[in-house]
């Protein structure tokens with residue numbers, strides 16, 4: 001497993017991360033097998049959020065592993081805060097409270113990376129800055145990032161926050177490519193030309209912010225998996241053809257396609273199936289040509305101008 005290229009921090013993180021959003025209803029044995037499979041495959045980066053499973057995902061993660069300081073040192077743990085029932089909350093008090101809750105549930109005294117989960121319309125960046133500094137100075141959080149934010153939202157934070165923003169977690173998959181479409185169709189009178197995110201992909205590359213694509217196997221907003229799905233016959237035919245030629249599964253190709261992008265993204269896979277974790281990890285270092293990348297992009301229904 002390769003490491004993801006990161007600037008502005010000293011983390012040595014695997015280029016594929018395991019997301020823990022879906023583990024809350026699993027048994028301890030299943031969770032332990034899943035996480036140990038990931039570790040054996042070279043994944044050392046685990047993504048959480050205070051709200052996953054209403055807090056159960058973080059708690060069961062630590063409980064199932066019987067978290068020890070030795071095991072904790074082998075992993076990098078990221079969690080997120082800022083989503084509440086019916087509102088978003090980036091206030092200083094909420095950020096500080098949320099981190100204390102996550103630390104307790106995860107049975108650890110530090111978080112490697114804290115992300116602000118979804119933009120809060122009422123954000124007061126001065127308060128975020130105060131919270132980040134308290135968390136960093138106390139050793140509770142090492143690094144900071146955001147999720148689902150556009151360039152101007154990040155610029156606003158950066159006016160006050162002194163720590164570097166190292167990650168932006170965004171939805172991106174073969175069937176969810178708005179980040180890329182607008183750049184390919186600049187200034188055209190067609191829907192893919194619409195810049196929905198303020199050119200976040202180029203902004204992140206310019207500012208050394210690593211994009212973490214979430215839901216790499218889903219289409220729509222959690223509508224389902226596009227692999228082996230009758231709704232995407234042409235796409236699956238192309239993915240399966242390339243998978244067969246490389247001797248890997250379609251799961252591997254879905255991740256390899258993301259890793260082929262030169263922005264050095266770190267996909268967050270959400271499978272709870274150990275075999276799919278192994279298949280996903282085969283994407284790291286898999287040769288993938290420019291032609292193959294564009295063939296899949298076109299097979300997903302995208303037209304080149």
Ligand SMILES: NC(=O)c1ccc[n+]([C@@H]2O[C@H](COP(=O)([O-])OP(=O)(O)OC[C@H]3O[C@@H](n4cnc5c(N)ncnc54)[C@H](OP(=O)(O)O)[C@@H]3O)[C@@H](O)[C@H]2O)c1
Nearest residue numbers: 019020021047147214215216217218268269270271272273
């Ligand atoms: N920042 C945000 O706003 C945000 C939003 C959503 C998610 N996330 C993060 O991103 C992570 C991934 O999200 P996700 O779970 O929605 O993404 P995903 O990896 O695209 O989807 C995983 C789901 O697809 C299923 N699946 C079925 N067939 C599959 C196949 N062939 N290959 C792979 N998966 C298959 C999995 O089932 P099995 O478990 O049976 O394999 C699982 O239920 C989350 O855990 C979370 O950490 C962040």
